[in-house]
Amino acid sequence: MLEIRNLHARVDEKEILKGVNLVVKPGEVHAIMGPNGSGKSTLAQVLAGRDTFDVTEGDILINGESVMELSPEERAAKGVFLAFQYPVEIPGVRNSYFLKTALNALRKARGEKELDAMDFLKLIKERMKVLKIDESFMNRSVNEGFSGGEKKRNEILQMAILDPRICIMDETDSGLDIDALRIVASGVNALRGPERGMVVITHYQRLLNYIVPDIVHVFVDGRIIKTGGKELALELEKEGYTEVAR
């Protein structure tokens, strides 16, 4: 489903990704754990098509097809979704309008029929209920004045509405208290399925108590240095990255 081959990327002269290899099969949840500054967020952004990074080597494939030359919106149409570590505030754009525009753009790109206002409303109400999101959310500007927890829930709501094939969650747990974390995690778990691959990027093991991964990768200095089962996360928590990296 997602395959990353020997990916190298840099900003200006600084190399950040130094040969990342990863294969995510449908239905799998992968956790990428690593210390701050190791390049995890860069990997997430490069996957989604951010052009501030220069990819110097390697390839990214979705269902066997390279997406290196595709724009962020084209990748989204292929089913890539990035839940941002810091969701962007966009004053003046209503959340409901934003979501409807995005969903219909995706449907159009995939050759599906666009949803009318009624169908969209039905869909969104149903998904908001699952994520315990207040309906007033929809009339507010995208992320503007949202609390940390609201922003993250909004990301998961978008994920639930846009129905991607491959979800990349960048530090989804950061800034969440335990209640918010539970809600977000249950939202994510509700989206797990045999058709969908997930990559959960996190600094802390805590999140993985709620979103239990199939495979855990240790990411240090722009590379995956170790891969294992979910018990690897516990090991990391106990020993620290330096120990495991050794």
Next chain:
Amino acid sequence: MPGVAVYESAFNELEPALKKAGPAWVHDLRRTGLDHFRALGFPSLREEDWRFTRTRPIAEVDFRPAPGGAAQDAARIASLTFDDGACLRLVLVNGRVLAPTPRSLPKGVWIGSLAVALAERGDRVQALIARGVDLEQQRFAALNTAFLSDGVFIDIADGAVVEQTVHIVHVTVPGETPAMTHPRLLVAVGRNAEVNLIESHVTTAEGGYFTNSVSEFVCGENASLHHVKVQRESARAFHIAMQHATLSANSRFSTLGVTMGGALVRNDVHTILAGPGIDARVDGLYVAGERQHVDNHTFIRHAQPHCHSFELYKGVLDGHARGVFNGRIYVDPVAQKTDAKQENNCMLLSDHARINSNPQLEIFADDVKCTHGAAIGKTDDDALFYLRSRGIPVGDARDLMVYAFASEVLERITTEPLKHRLEDDLFAWLENARLARTAAR
């Protein structure tokens, strides 16, 4: 025959007819206007107030007074402006009020043609007109006064409330030769009286012409006046507008100017807070492309204590468009506890578009809160990536962001059909601008 002479000769030609229109004092006022305009002439770039705006393109044209134009039906007006069925509408074609004065007005409310008002209630007009504007200094207001013949007069007696929004539509029908109009709007709102006003400037065809308008507002104690002006002149037109408001104690005033049309536009918006406890808003949105030039000069004077003024101007400039914003706030020594906030933000969509933004705060009281901010930017890359990562194509994403930026001003319009019309037009404008950029590439 460029420059001032054009206007002198037009005045001389018209004078026999003008003399007959209205009482004798009006003609004296016209002559005073002409004298001041002659003395001041067209501005040069050396004048502080005109240093970024060249009026030579106007001075070079031999404008003639606009001939009478044909009446426009309601459907046409709606297509040029908005669905104003709920409004009380007054239409001027080429500067003249055509439709009869609306009937069934509330008691104490006079709304109608200024020409009619000059004939029927000249004393009242005389007491109000040319009181705020300074004909000795403001050359274009002086020029407008020289040709004073018609326009709109609104006179609301103490305590009267006009429930319906008044919609004044200025339609220019461009002809064979370049024409000029000098519309005048005079509004007096009495103590505790209320009125909402929309002013539209539109054209039936693309053509070169010159609109030189003057609006004068006088607000009584505890009165409420809310005003929106929408300017969508022809892309070849010149639009110069002087607006002057004098506000009394505890009145509530707002003015919001939307500029979309015109090749060369200059708006002077002066608001004088002449009593304590006033709440004033001065907002504007300008959207310009190609080689349009839009100059907004605002002046807010806090002459009395405990007043609040809030000013927000936003601009979107594309192509080779040029914007000028000069926001002057003057706080008198007695105007303690003044709370004044000014913001001017502009978005540049092309590398060739330019804005000169100049806040000018002159504060002579010591216990005041005055802030100003100006931001000039392009679309935020983080927000753009965020929208695109959700599947929204780059062009749409960029439009959406510019739209969101500009809509903060439009959001303040309370007449829903007008707001929606402007939102649609803004979207259409952004899309056209984008297509033009793509085609140019």
